[in-house]
Amino acid sequence: MxxxxxxxxxxxxxxxxxxxxxxxxxxxxxxxxxxxxxxxxxxxxxxxxxxxxxxxxxxxxxxxxxxxxxxxxxxxxxxxxxxxxxxxxxxxxxxxxxxxxxxxxxxxxxxxxxxxxxxxxxxxxxQRMRIEDYMNYNIYVKFVTPVILSSKILLPPSLKDRYKNIKPGFSLLPSVGLIIAYAYRSYYSILGRTDEQEWATRAFKLSVLSNALAKIVGFNLSPKTVIIGRDEKNNLRKSRGVVGWIEFNIAERKIKKMAIKCFTISSYLGLGKSRGIGLGEIRVTLKKTK
CATH class of the missing domain: 2.40.30.310 (Elongation Factor Tu (Ef-tu); domain 3)
Structure with missing residues (x-):
């Protein structure tokens, strides 16, 4: 690809x-x-x-x-x-x-x-997605199946090697910046370029700006553990993610347009890890602000 x-x-x-x-x-x-x-x-x-x-x-x-x-x-x-x-x-x-x-x-x-x-x-x-019509809408993201997100994606790329052996687990209370960073990765995954330093840097900057400029309207999130198979010793393999929904707005127009674009793509390609087995299924709705 x-x-x-x-x-x-x-x-x-x-x-x-x-x-x-x-x-x-x-x-x-x-x-x-x-x-x-x-x-x-x-x-x-x-x-x-x-x-x-x-x-x-x-x-x-x-x-x-x-x-x-x-x-x-x-x-x-x-x-x-x-x-x-x-x-x-x-x-x-x-x-x-x-x-x-x-x-x-x-x-x-x-x-x-x-x-x-x-x-x-x-x-x-x-390339033909029209986003300009939705600037007066909140972004509503529903996590249909557990979304597996690692907060390490929020590390500055310059610190990636320093902390590469640390495994903090997965985030069960994701920030707006974290889910947007993963949605951005889904977008660039179609180009096969998400491991490159340039795209990692862009994802980091987007996550920081999104966290700073987002207004959370509401949320209902909870952790969920699911079985994803068995290992070579026939032990159950489990993964733990988050399900529920979050509704938010982003005050800056350019970042909001990018977020809507990335979440729309993620509604097709999923969000986070283990998307190839059905985890990270999301639905995205744009809700008119009052």
């Missing part, structure tokens, strides 16, 4: 219908991941799915119904009855071959037999 990538993001909304009672894997996004890697659905994404690059421009949602997602916070089995309609989506930058790969069908997977239906395809043209 290089610098010549088209500035378009595809979002394929789909339904998976199990043809018999099934037990969903943990995380439930593994069902679609298996279909991609096996070449049955969107095979052009396989290299991106397998890539170990940081901040990869890919989001595979957990399966669910509406805003409910099949995510386990304990070791309980996630049973789903035959003919249940499980919804999900996958978002990624434009790839030429994708037009011929968005297909429906009945597929065997290690987790059961599913009928896949494509509900819709959305295309976000980043």
């Amino acid at each position: 290089g610098q010549n990538l088209s500035m378009h993001i595809f979002k394929v909304n789909y339904s998976l219908i199990p043809l018999h009672d099934v037990i969903l894997p943990v995380p439930s996004s593994k069902v679609l991941k298996n279909l991609i890697l096996s070449g049955k659905f969107l095979p052009s994404l396989a290299k991106l799915v397998e890539s170990e690059i940081k901040s990869k421009p890919l989001f595979i949602s957990a399966l669910g119904n509406g805003e409910f997602r099949y995510l386990s916070d304990d070791d309980k089995i996630m049973n789903v009855k035959a003919n249940s309609r499980l919804n999900g989506f996958v978002s990624f930058p434009y790839i030429d071959e994708v037009y011929n790969e968005i297909s429906e069908g009945v597929y065997e997977t290690p987790y059961g037999k599913f009928s896949l239906i494509v509900n819709s395809v959305e295309i976000l043209d980043i």
Whole structure:
């Protein structure tokens, strides 16, 4: 995924219908991941799915119904009855071959037999986004699935090496600057450039200015632990993030425009870490100020 990538993001909304009672894997996004890697659905994404690059421009949602997602916070089995309609989506930058790969069908997977239906395809043209109309609106961000954020992104890039071995854990009460810094990384992930010093410096400056110039209108945030699989010793792997919502405004016009742009992109590509397995799913709404 290089610098010549088209500035378009595809979002394929789909339904998976199990043809018999099934037990969903943990995380439930593994069902679609298996279909991609096996070449049955969107095979052009396989290299991106397998890539170990940081901040990869890919989001595979957990399966669910509406805003409910099949995510386990304990070791309980996630049973789903035959003919249940499980919804999900996958978002990624434009790839030429994708037009011929968005297909429906009945597929065997290690987790059961599913009928896949494509509900819709959305295309976000980043270069044609119109933001000027929304300056009199608050930004409302809902964390649908746990958002995994490290406050170390707020370190000045010059101090990165000094503290590289320190692991403070993840922030469960994120600031406006922290979530905007991660949204900015989602934006630049489509260029494959988020590890470069220039973009790290820009993210840091944006986070500091956003914290200084933001007015928080309200929030309802809480920590949530979810199981994300098992390690090589069959021990449960867990991740802890934050769910809920936060509403805020930013007083400076240029920074607010950038924030809206980045959050819009993050509503497709997710926010924070573990986006490839469905964590960090967000919804963004612009609310008219009174």
